[in-house]
Amino acid sequence: MTWYLVRRTGLLVLSLAAAGVLVFTLLRLLPGDVAATIGGLRAEPERLAAIRADLGLDRPLVEQYASWLAGVARGDLGRSQLNGSSVGAELGRKLQVTGPLAAGGVVVALVVAVPLGTWAALRSRTAVGTGISALAQVGVAVPTLWLGLVLVLVFSVRLGWLPAQGFPVDGWADPGAAARALVLPCVALGLTEGAVLLRFVRSAVVGVLHADHLRTARATGLTRGRALWRHGFRNAALPVVSVLGLQLAALLVGAVVVERVFALPGVGSMLVADVGNRDLVKVQGEVFLLVAVVLVIGFLVDVAHRLIDPRLREPR
Structure with a gap:
């Protein structure tokens, strides 16, 4: 495992270097x-x-x-060509919004996908399982922009429970106000990504339920749910972890849309503004940061696979 981590870390460093060359070169080709x-x-x-x-x-x-x-x-990461501000310092401030937004979206997606996907698999031949699968199909087709507007209309305009847009000027100095400002964005981001993840959770669990070792466990008297809990979740987790890694990358892209809908001062809004201003150094730093995050997520997914499945740690 140690040698694998060394090799995988070296590959990550090389990937980051290649990404830096591509980001720098491609941005110079833009008008x-x-x-x-x-x-x-x-x-x-x-x-x-x-x-x-x-x-x-x-x-x-x-x-x-x-x-x-x-x-x-x-x-x-350099300094802005327009105002001379530090790109790294400004990104750090913006990540105080985008980071919790992406993390909250992941939590919402997992809370929706894992229990409902497992339930749909266990009840795959019933009306409940079919209904959950149909609901997931509808969720995949719903645009994040439209869902965000609906949430604002219901919970902000009609009910007045949560703020419609914006983020406190003093950031997380008032944690309650900051958290309230991110509730609707996190739900909008997490529901759309959770619908996609739910389908993969259901498919993975259904595949495990038909495996030979689960049939053997059930033959000993265990129910389907208990047999899945004791002997199947690790096998079902492998494809789900892979898809979750891809979903985390998609969350970063989806965060750009959500930040625009809810007027959040995050990395996405910063990137859109800097592209319009042709501030090449800032755009360069922002894009490289996003690419680096995606590469690190891929690294963590590979490591998680090794930890979950002992067969991957066996010498070849």
Whole structure:
């Protein structure tokens, strides 16, 4: 297991390096110029050239990449080309919103998917199991944007239980107010992702219930539920963990939509604004951070597989 972790960590580092090259290169191919944003539409060519020189945009791309990579190695994602603010510091503030939002979405998705998916599998030939499966199909088809608007209409406009939009200016200084602001976004994000995960949980549990070792366990007198609990959940967890890793990556993408709907000052809103402003350094840091999170999730999923299934730890 130790040697596997060493090799897998080395592969993660190489993947991060390759991702950095791709992010840096592809962003340079996009149209737009931050110098034109700073100088304005009527800026003279000399003025634009001076701005580019001041920002270091006239340097060779290899030199720009080397400078950025050295900063990333030190934990410095650079400074905004528009206002000079630290990209890392601003991302840290935005992650105080996006991080709890994504975590809350995962919790909601698991609370919805695991018990309902297991119940649907155990009752697969009944009206209850069919109804849960049909409900999951509908949930997969529902756009997160539409669901968020419905939640606002019901729980904010009609009932007045929760705030419709925004996040406290002082952040988590008042944990109660901050948590209330994230309830509806987390539910909107978690329900749509939970519907997808529910289908995989049901499929995994149904497959395990028809396995030979579960039939043997039931032959000893155990009920289907107890046999599944004692002898089947670890096997069913393997595909679910894989899908959950993909869902975590999807949650980051879905968080961009949810942040726009609920006017949350998170990483998604920051990324959309910086793309519009052509602030290349900030966009570069934000995209690289999102890619790094996805790669780390993949790393953790692989490690979780090894911990769940002892057969994967056997020498080949």
